[in-house]
Amino acid sequence: MIKINRSRCIYCGACVGVCPVLALTLKETYVEYDKEKCINCGNCAKACPMKAIDFEK
Amino acid sequence: MKTDYDVIVVGAGPGGSFAAKAAAKGGASVLLIDRRKELGAPVRCGEGLGSHWLEELGLKISPKAISAEISGSVLYSPNLKREVKIQNQETKGYVIDRKVFDKDLAIDAGREGAEVIVKTEVYDVMKEGGKVCGVKAYRMGDKFEATCKVLIAADGGESTVARHAGINSTASLYDTDFGVEYEMVNVECEDLIEIYFSRSAAPRGYVWVFPKGKDVANVGVGIGGLEKGNAIEYLDKFIKSHERFKTAQTVAVKGGLIPVGEPLKDLVADGLMIVGTAAHQVDPIHGGGMALAMEAGGMAGEVAAKCIQEGNVGKQHLIEYDRKWRKKVEPKLMRRLRLRKVLEKLDDDDFNSIFENLSDVDLDSLIKGDYKQVVKKVLVKRPQLLKVLSALL
Structure with missing residues (x-):
């Protein structure tokens, strides 16, 4: 499970690029998260240059 | 609106607009699609161009797209005891304004005859008998489908179009740098790109100051994906610890991601071509991708x-692009990838010694x-x- 802090996110898409299962979608001003697809790898939280994603196993 | 084109290009960054323009010039009917309402924004780039x-x-x-003219670069050792200025014909360049620059390039493509639509999000790729043949999108919120003979994926580091088409272009943490930058005022600068090498300040990456004017600069940091922490923590620390930014x-x-590994193994598939950051066509040392994207x-x-x-x-026909690109561009990038893989093994003492x-x-x-x-x-x-270092010999 991840939690994206939308007020911290700069919608750069880094998390989308490293998500191996396309569980994240870059919208114009936010990132959409598909919990069903997520495999809990944590790549997105590690990648986020803004530290806007919280990751819980 | 028409729904069948010779070529559909997804992503109106520098690579996509160049592709759209070239295809239109070659006589193809072209649709250039971008997700955003305003091209060029949000910027995710240091904005330097040789x-x-x-x-x-x-x-x-x-002239409106040029923020500052650059005469060269200056590299700093981790202990800041040595600075190396490199100023020659090859280091001349510009720090540009991507918000103006990107739009100009899309305008060029439009003038060449390409149709351009913005605020259109491609969410899937259509295929017929294994061949890519179109896109599914939301255009200003409405469903929109269009078919094409060739789809060009130029959708940047997210690279979702290629992945929807079945090509694995997911960025790995090891082969990707993650960067963030502040555009700041009250930062004195010369007409030089400043690069700070330091494992502690920017592990597997560097800190940069790209002047956008006499007292305005993009100040940023990029770090390797497997390094500890997130880029913003390093950037804030660097700015706090230097009097200059007081x-x-x-x-x-x-901000954004920067693929710094190998380019994709396949740049083409049936009915599909991939260009720019989406194809990981990025310089593995400095992380620059704009010019390489335009070229590709x-x-x-x-x-x-x-x-x-x-x-x-x-x-087997579209592969001509793949071959041309690998012949002209790839060897240089692979050479620089070897250098990156050596540099990432050095610590700050090694860097200081090299600089000394x-x-x-x-x-x-x-x-070079x-x-x-x-x-x-x-x-x-x-x-x-x-x-x-023997890896370099």
Whole structure:
């Protein structure tokens, strides 16, 4: 499970690029998260240059 | 609106617009699609562009798209005891304003005859008998489907179009850098790109100051994906620890991912071409991708138009773009990838020693890819690096 802090996110898409299962979608001003697809790898939280994603196993 | 095109390009960044323009010039009917309502924003780039590219790409930059002219670069050792200025014909360049620049390029594509639509999000790729044949999108919220003979994916680091088409272009943490930058005012700067090497300040990456004016600069940091922490923590620390930024004010935050590994193994599939950051066509040392994307986009657009005219858009025909690109560009990038993989094994003491013992000319050669003489010189002073540096010989 991840939690994206939308007020911290700069919608750069880094998390989308490293998500191996396309569980994240870059919208114009936010990132959409598909919990069903997520495999809990944590790549997105590690990648986020803004530290806007919280990751819980 | 028309729903069938020869070529659909997804992503109106520099690579996509170049591809769209080249394809239209080659006689193809072209649709250029972008997700955003305003091209160029949000910026996710240091915005530096070497001036030699203008001639190589046949590119004209409008004065409005130029923030500052650059005469060269200056590299700092981790202990800041040594600075190396490199100023020559090849280091001349511009720090551009992507918000103006990107839009200008899309305008060029439009003038060449490409149809351009914005605020249109491609969420899937259509296929028929294994061949890519179109896109599914939301255009200003409404469902929109369009078919094409060739789809060009130029959708940047997210690279979702290629992945929807079945090509694995997911960025790995190891081969990707993650960067963030502040555009700041009250930062005194010269007409030089400043690069700070330091494992502690920017592990597996560097800190940069790209001047956008006499007192305005993009100040950023990129770090390797497997390093500890997130880029913003390093950037805030760097800014806090330097007196120079004491009165600096942030007027913009920009960021993104930078693929710094190998380019994709396949740049084409049946009915599909991938260009720019989406294809990981990025310089593994400095992380620059704009010029490489434009170069690849131009090649792809040209080949797409030609293949369409000949009536063959299968992989075995589109591969001409792949071959051309690998012949002209890839060897240089692979050489620089080797250098990246060596540099990432060095610690700050190693860097300090290299800076202390090499002349300005040596460091320039190193950056240009002439490793042999320079490596010998380093090894005389630091023989313990033999194993690491031998990869360059």
